[in-house]
Amino acid sequence: MPQPSPIPSSSSCWSSPAFLLALFAALLAFVVQSGEIGTADTMHRLQSTHAFWTSEPPVFPNEYPEFGIHGHNGTLQSWYGIGQSLLMLPADIVGTGIAHLPVFRNYTDDPSIRNIVVSYSTSMLLAVLTALLCLRFLGQLRFTPRQAVLGTLALMLCTTHLHYTQNLMENNYIFLLTLAGFSWQLAWVEDGRRRDLLLGAAALGLNLLTRLTTGLDLLACGLFVLLVLFAKEGAGRKLFVRLLGYLRMAVPVYLFFGLLDRLYQFYRFGSFAGTYVGIVAREARLRDPSLPVTYPFEKPFHEGFFGPLFAPEKSIFLFDPLLVLMLLLIVIGWRRFDRTVRAYLLAGFALLLGYLCFYARYTVWSGDFAWGDRYVSTAVELASLLAVPLLLRHRTAFAAWIYRAGQFIVGAALVVQLVSLAFWLPLEIYQMETLGHPTFVIALRMKNIAAFALGRMQAWGLNTQAMTEDAWDYVHITTWNFFPFLLHRVGVAPAWVDHVALAVWLAALAGGIAILVRLLRLPALRSGKTA
Structure with a gap:
């Protein structure tokens, strides 16, 4: 097994890979922002944030029934977890204060001052923390500094992580917490320090507050720990003792965060049992009795399982090509990988399979307004995280064509993620109402970029009626999706x-x-x- 290769330190921060990587991550997150939050889902979560500390409600009456469900004493409540709302709380307080300054008194249009502050500060914070954590974790897997840095850059630039840096959904926050769980629990396996295990368990516990389905991430991390311990200790009493110690420390932490989630459930809906999904289903069936009893999990399993794999509008292989490279390297080089890497890959792909199966019957398994399938994209990023580091580590052992193929896939992945930034994500969804299904979304995005740059959107039949039905959406999807261009397009400043x-x-x-x-x-x- 290769020896650990820590990132070299330096007396000058300008010679420190970690510092430069963090600075690049911050600037990258800054540049890709549009100033808007990204999606209606995140806007609703931000409104829940606002309701924590102001007199505003978490859901406005005019939003129902399109959004919101009735909770305790008939109040309208959001149907999301509390995790991302808590994450945005400091930025929301600061952004609200800045928006009330006299200099902004006459500016009330979108992108709003509050949204600008929240999107920029939160995305930059997540980007920096993720870059540093990824660098740490790859170092723990004994990749060289070069391999670790390039692997981190590949995550940031060549996976859907880049798209969700621009669009502030839950994905990157979930990724950060899950990777933190893997990193600190691996540290506990290596050194046995209780603090490491508690930190890792707390990160995974926070994830439960964000989305309950991240219980799958918790299980995947547990599988990773089990496999690494088995490789390290072998079967026997020592393995049993360490697993027992793991459960004694981790399970109470998970139960604590589970209790917090249940308390939030009780505060909103007056019940410790169940989830908001059951209430959503009940109220939806009251409005539309034709909905099946199994709603919102009524889709045929094969549709939601194979759709994320092969549908041209959502395929994880198209939207995250690094996954293809990872699978290629597994087939060709599995025997060359050390046991910790194998354990991580087994856990990562088990997590991906778990998400595919869980959402297969979900009514909107595709994630709807999203670049790719947002419900499984975080698991895809975790599964493909080691693709570039492993390609570099074993380069001399592979045939030359494998390395060249790997370079091509990395280049293709970079292009796919860069084009995802060009326009606001609903553009192709609106167009497909006229163009029909199935549509190769990535090719359509490239056509949109060329047409918009050349002023040929109308001539090429890309301006559709559906694009104009919502006035604000039309403004947003008809300009480059970066803050200066959106600000100019709105025309208020x-x-x-x-x-x-x-x-x-x-x-x-x-x-x-x-x-x-x-x-x-x-x-x-x-x-x-x-x-």
Whole structure:
């Protein structure tokens, strides 16, 4: 097994891979923001955040029945968990305060000041923490500094993680907490410190507050720990003792966060049992008695299982090509992987399979307004996390065509994620109401980019009636999905504000590129040993 290769430290932060990577992550998250939250789901979660500390309700009466369900004493409640709402709380307080400053008194349009503050600060925080944690975890798996840094960059730039950096859904927060669980629980396996296990369990417990289905992440991490312990201790009493110690420390933490979720459930709906899904189903069937009894899990299993795999509008292989590379490397190089890497891959793909099966019968298994299938994309990112590091580690052991194929797949993955940023994600969904199904969404996105850049949207039949039905959506999907362009398209801010915003954006873009070049030219990263 290769020896650990910690990221080298330096007296100068400008020579530190970790510092430069974190700075690049912050600038990347800054550049890709549109100033908007991203989706209606996150806007509703932000309204729940606002309701925590103001007199506003979590759901406005005019939003029902399209959104919201009746809770305790007939109040309208959100049907989401509390996790992401808590994450956005500090930014919401600050953003609300800034929005009430005299300088912004006359600016009341979208993107709102509050949304701008929340989207920028939260996305940048998640990006920096994820970059540093990924670097740490890959170091724990004994990848060299070069392999760890390039693997982290691949996650940030070549997976749907980039799209969800721009669009503030729960995905990147869930990814961060799950990876934290894997990292700190692996540290506990190696050193036996209680603090590491408690930190890892707390991260996974926080995930339960975000989305209850992350119980699958908890189980996957437990499988990872079991496999690593088995490889380390072998079958016998020592393994049993360590597993018992694991359960004694981790399970109470999970139960604590489970209790917090139940208390939130009771506060909203007056019941400790069940979830909001049951209430959603009951109220939906009252409005539409034709809905099946199994709603919202009424879809045929095969439709929701094979759809995320092969549907041209949602296929995880198309939207996250690094998964293809990971599968290729598993087939060709499994015997060369060390036991910890094998354990992680088994746990990661078990997690992916679990999500595919869980959402297979869900009424909107596709995630609806999303780039790819947002319900399984986080598991896909975790499963494909080691693709680039393993390609680099075993480069000399593979045939030359494998490395070239890997380079091609990484390049294709980068293109797919970059084009995902160009327009707000509902664009192709609106177009498909006219163009029909199935549609190769990624090809349609590339056609939209070319048509918009050349001023040929109308001539190429890409301006459809459905795009104009919501006035704000039409404004948002008919401009580049970056803050200076959206601000200019809305046309409310003074011209000098538009110019300053564009100048700052271009400076951040140039700075990010310069930081990336500096990072890749560090002596510690310009060469690396392969196994």
